[in-house]
Amino acid sequence: MEEEIKKFLQATGIKEGHPTEAERQLPPPPPERSVPEGARVLRLPEPGLLPDKEVNFLEMVEMRASIREYSDKPLTLQELSFLLWSTQGVKMALENGGTMRTVPSAGARHAFETYLLIHRVEGLPPGLYRFLALGHALLPIGQGDEADAALLPCFKSRNMVERSAAMFLWCADYQRMAHRFGLRAARYLFLDAGHVCQNLYLAAFTHQIGVCAVGAFDDEPLNAALGLDGENDFAVYGATVGKMK
Numbered sequence: 001m002e003e004e005i006k007k008f009l010q011a012t013g014i015k016e017g018h019p020t021e022a023e024r025q026l027p028p029p030p031p032e033r034s035v036p037e038g039a040r041v042l043r044l045p046e047p048g049l050l051p052d053k054e055v056n057f058l059e060m061v062e063m064r065a066s067i068r069e070y071s072d073k074p075l076t077l078q079e080l081s082f083l084l085w086s087t088q089g090v091k092m093a094l095e096n097g098g099t100m101r102t103v104p105s106a107g108a109r110h111a112f113e114t115y116l117l118i119h120r121v122e123g124l125p126p127g128l129y130r131f132l133a134l135g136h137a138l139l140p141i142g143q144g145d146e147a148d149a150a151l152l153p154c155f156k157s158r159n160m161v162e163r164s165a166a167m168f169l170w171c172a173d174y175q176r177m178a179h180r181f182g183l184r185a186a187r188y189l190f191l192d193a194g195h196v197c198q199n200l201y202l203a204a205f206t207h208q209i210g211v212c213a214v215g216a217f218d219d220e221p222l223n224a225a226l227g228l229d230g231e232n233d234f235a236v237y238g239a240t241v242g243k244m245k
């Protein structure tokens, strides 16, 4: 194993005698990045408005596959709302800065902000958005053409991203996890991301929406395009979605 990886595993091992900020009774960071004052926020339809589908679980896990080609049909806003709820929906806010959501997270820290690159969603102009999980709403942050120009070159699977109806990008707020776990937060963030994306695969599958996970991207330009500093806030994982052909 390379020295760098050995060092990472050692640095992020559970150790005694290194109290975390939470153990030192320091206040936790907020459970969501703030919204600029006066910003226009779009409320999403209730996720329950989309009729639930009865699925055979075994069939679903056997049939699940990464889908890289999508139909030209747009997603509906209800479908997007359902996918956002299934991946990051907040069921309860806790007093210690945590939240209970539709996916598991180490210490219920839920340190992700979900960014969306929207191409084809009914009633939503193409562009870059941030999901506001606490209020189940969207914050518009960039116009379609500009967002595409900045984001598409960052992906190895650029064509797939370009043809998707939408792309989900899960970006870490490192401090939200590190407050509780110290250096071990670095491991938990990447584990958390897997749960989120798996829920997306399964939720989408029930509505004939295809998903493909995306881990191959150029960190620096992607973080810059999303307005993230690449240190405390950085892109961890993504996924494209679109109606199955």
Ligand SMILES: Cc1cc2nc3c(=O)[nH]c(=O)nc-3n(C[C@H](O)[C@H](O)[C@H](O)COP(=O)(O)O)c2cc1C
Binding pocket: 064, 065, 066, 067, 068, 156, 157, 160, 212, 213, 214, 215, 216, 217
């Ligand atoms: C962590 C991770 C990163 C991935 N990154 C990409 C990617 O950047 N581009 C892509 O086309 N597929 C990506 N995939 C999808 C895998 O290639 C796919 O899951 C794998 O080939 C198995 O196929 P299946 O999902 O259909 O079972 C990624 C999957 C995972 C779990």
